[in-house]
Amino acid sequence: MQINWTAFSIFIIFFLFVAILGFVAARWRRGDMSHLEEWGLAGRRFGTLITWFLVGGDLYTAYTFIAVPGLMYGKGALGFYAVPYTTVVYPIFLLILPRFWSVARAKGYVTASDFVQGRYGDKLLSFVVALTGIFATIPYIALQLTGMQAVITAMGIPGSWPLIIAFIILALFAYTSGLRAPAMIAIVKDLMIYITIIVAVILIPIKLGGFGPIFHASAAALAKHHPPGSIALSPKLYATYGTLALGSALALFLYPHAVTGVFSASSRRVVKRNMALLPAYSFALGIIALLGYMALAAGVHTKSTSEAVPLLFLKEFPTWFAGFGFAAIGIGALVPAAIMSIASANLFTRNIYKAFFAPNASNANEARVAKMVSLIIILLALVFILGFPQQYAISMQQVGGILILQTLPPVVFGLFTRWFHRRGLFLGWLVGIVLGILMWASTGYQSTSYAVGGVTAYAGIWALIANIIVVIVLSAIFRAMGLSNGEDETSPSDYHLDAETSA
Numbered sequence: 001m002q003i004n005w006t007a008f009s010i011f012i013i014f015f016l017f018v019a020i021l022g023f024v025a026a027r028w029r030r031g032d033m034s035h036l037e038e039w040g041l042a043g044r045r046f047g048t049l050i051t052w053f054l055v056g057g058d059l060y061t062a063y064t065f066i067a068v069p070g071l072m073y074g075k076g077a078l079g080f081y082a083v084p085y086t087t088v089v090y091p092i093f094l095l096i097l098p099r100f101w102s103v104a105r106a107k108g109y110v111t112a113s114d115f116v117q118g119r120y121g122d123k124l125l126s127f128v129v130a131l132t133g134i135f136a137t138i139p140y141i142a143l144q145l146t147g148m149q150a151v152i153t154a155m156g157i158p159g160s161w162p163l164i165i166a167f168i169i170l171a172l173f174a175y176t177s178g179l180r181a182p183a184m185i186a187i188v189k190d191l192m193i194y195i196t197i198i199v200a201v202i203l204i205p206i207k208l209g210g211f212g213p214i215f216h217a218s219a220a221a222l223a224k225h226h227p228p229g230s231i232a233l234s235p236k237l238y239a240t241y242g243t244l245a246l247g248s249a250l251a252l253f254l255y256p257h258a259v260t261g262v263f264s265a266s267s268r269r270v271v272k273r274n275m276a277l278l279p280a281y282s283f284a285l286g287i288i289a290l291l292g293y294m295a296l297a298a299g300v301h302t303k304s305t306s307e308a309v310p311l312l313f314l315k316e317f318p319t320w321f322a323g324f325g326f327a328a329i330g331i332g333a334l335v336p337a338a339i340m341s342i343a344s345a346n347l348f349t350r351n352i353y354k355a356f357f358a359p360n361a362s363n364a365n366e367a368r369v370a371k372m373v374s375l376i377i378i379l380l381a382l383v384f385i386l387g388f389p390q391q392y393a394i395s396m397q398q399v400g401g402i403l404i405l406q407t408l409p410p411v412v413f414g415l416f417t418r419w420f421h422r423r424g425l426f427l428g429w430l431v432g433i434v435l436g437i438l439m440w441a442s443t444g445y446q447s448t449s450y451a452v453g454g455v456t457a458y459a460g461i462w463a464l465i466a467n468i469i470v471v472i473v474l475s476a477i478f479r480a481m482g483l484s485n486g487e488d489e490t491s492p493s494d495y496h497l498d499a500e501t502s503a
Contacts, residue, residue, distance in 0.1 A: 003156040004314070010323030011155065011330060014192070015166070018185045018331050022173030022338075025180040034364040039178035039371065040110055040346045041264045048273045050183055054339075055261040055274060056281045057186030059086075059252065062147025062333035063140075065193070065288055070305035072292025076222045076229035078237055080289055085245035085252075086282040093253045094275040098268045099415045099495045100259075105268075106494035111343075112259050112411050113351035119414045120422040121486030123355050128429055129407045130351035133256040134344045134377075136400035140255070141340045141381035144333035146306055149385075151326035154310030160386055166330070167337075171378040174338045175371050179264055182338040189335050192328035194284065200325075201287045204294050204316050214290075217297035231293065236456075240449050243457035251401045251460065254408060256343035257336060268498040337378070345374040398448045399440050402460040406432035409471050415495070422486050424474035432467030436460060 031038035031045075046054060064082070071079030100115070109115050112133065117126035145163055152162050173181045208214050215231060222229035233241055252258060265271050292305075295312040302311055310329075313322040349370040354361050361369070410425045439450040439459035450459040479485075 006319040007323030008155045010320055011327045014327035018188055019169045021184050022181040025177040025184040028180050034367050036366040036370055039367050040342055042179040044264055045266050046264045047266055048270050051265045051270050051274050052277050053186040053190050054183045057189055057335040058257050058261045058339045060281045061336040062329045063143045065329050065332055066147040066150050066306050066309055068289050069292035069309050072289050073295050073308040074305040076231050077233040081241050081245045083286045085248040086285055089249035089252050090275045090279055097262050098271050101271045102268050102497040103490055103494045104263050106497045111347050111350050116410050118489045122422040125422050125426050126351050130347040132403050132407050133347050136404040137256055137340050137344050138381055140400055141337050142385040144337040145385045148330045148333045150306045151310050151329050167378055167382050170334050170337055171375050174341055174374050179342055182335045186335045189331040196325040196328045197284050197287050207316055208297050214293055214297040218293035221296040239455050239457045243461040247458040247460040251405045254404045256347055257340040260343040341374045341377045344377045345370040348373045402436035405460045405464045406467055420471055421475040421478040423478055424471045427474055428467040428471035431470045432463040435466050436463030
């Protein structure tokens with residue numbers, strides 16, 4: 001395949017620009033980078049606008065830009081579940097995240113597992129929450145490469161060397177600048193993506209004759225797929241669609257990188273404002289999803305759905321603007337990957353290294369270990385994507401939602417009540433994890449949907465239901481037996497703190 005030098009040149013220019021920004025970010029809102037709160041949470045000083053860019057850049061990734069329209073391209077309406085899920089998530093977490101931010105700020109918590117440890121005084125429960133977060137995140141970091149890999153392939157660049165170079169740069173600026181780097185880059189990345197989307201939603205429909213012909217052509221093309229797809233959701237998929245949207249929504253802000261973005265906010269009010277403002281990204285996601293139908297209508301043919309959007313850009317955009325769009329997707333991989341590596345490093349350092357190996361570790365020692373672990377996390381993600389078949393990695397990302405959902409009871413329930421027993425929460429987590437993995441395994445690791453009583457739904461929801469039942473029943477039993485529920489270091493006032501700082 002011939003290299004598209006025009007698109008590649010534009011891609012390189014913007015990629016180098018944000019790489020430089022990543023290193024410069026260490027001097028932005030300068031703090032003591034030998035302290036974990038400064039390196040891993042940027043000193044908790046981000047205001048409404050920066051938090052909006054950071055969390056939006058964290059949740060709406062390059063993989064989203066490629067995978068959502070790719071699913072629409074391959075299967076049709078089922079891929080649209082991403083839009084309702086990223087709509088309902090914000091009112092749900094508007095009730096949860098302000099309390100979470102407040103108690104974290106009051107007690108100096110850096111991770112969700114810090115909260116679990118403080119709330120229940122239970123290192124084992126805190127450990128499994130941390131471990132679940134790390135295992136759910138590593139393949140997610142690897143999958144940011146999917147978006148970058150797709151655009152690199154579309155530009156005709158051979159081999160894996162561009163991916164390796166990109167992730168070396170990512171590792172170095174994450175190590176140097178911590179959370180400040182993705183926060184600064186997220187501003188550029190989001191502006192580029194919005195420009196690309198606006199141009200796409202205006203130019204491509206004009207070239208294809210409007211949305212009516214687009215829907216008509218995509219419906220005809222989907223009917224010829226094996227198995228056939230449809231632009232209208234089949235009734236037999238209603239439960240799968242609904243539970244996948246609900247499960248994904250409940251899981252989204254349980255991921256370590258989402259928690260890290262929220263904890264970096266300067267106040268409780270900033271968190272609330274962002275729950276109101278972040279749906280703007282969901283509107284953009286609705287347009288992004290339609291790119292899958294536009295690719296079908298434009299006659300894009302590919303066996304890999306990940307290549308649908310890049311091939312559409314090459315076909316319908318001027319070459320230079322296709323390069324700009326590719327750069328937006330590539331940069332869109334760096335922001336979440338950096339935050340995910342930092343969040344995973346925070347978890348390992350606070351809830352594994354310090355909890356079990358170095359309880360008296362100094363702030364400088366914590367920060368040093370976190371920086372080194374962030375490099376290792378990125379290396380593992382790179383090995384993961386290069387050493388395993390891509391379809392296997394995608395399946396691992398899908399099961400990540402099943403895993404992280406099982407941390408909902410100890411984290412979310414714990415924010416509102418201490419009634420649930422720590423041992424019941426641990427055993428509920430264990431049942432949910434085992435059951436969810438078994439459901440996934442029963443499909444040959446091909447699907448996260450599972451039928452119970454004739455109803456096919458997202459396995460993560462089935463596992464969470466079992467988890468919650470076990471937690472309720474065992475908590476009642478353990479409380480009746482008078483078993484200790486650990487020491488709670490938090491107080492009611494901690495959950496209402498609102499410390500506004502300059503942002």
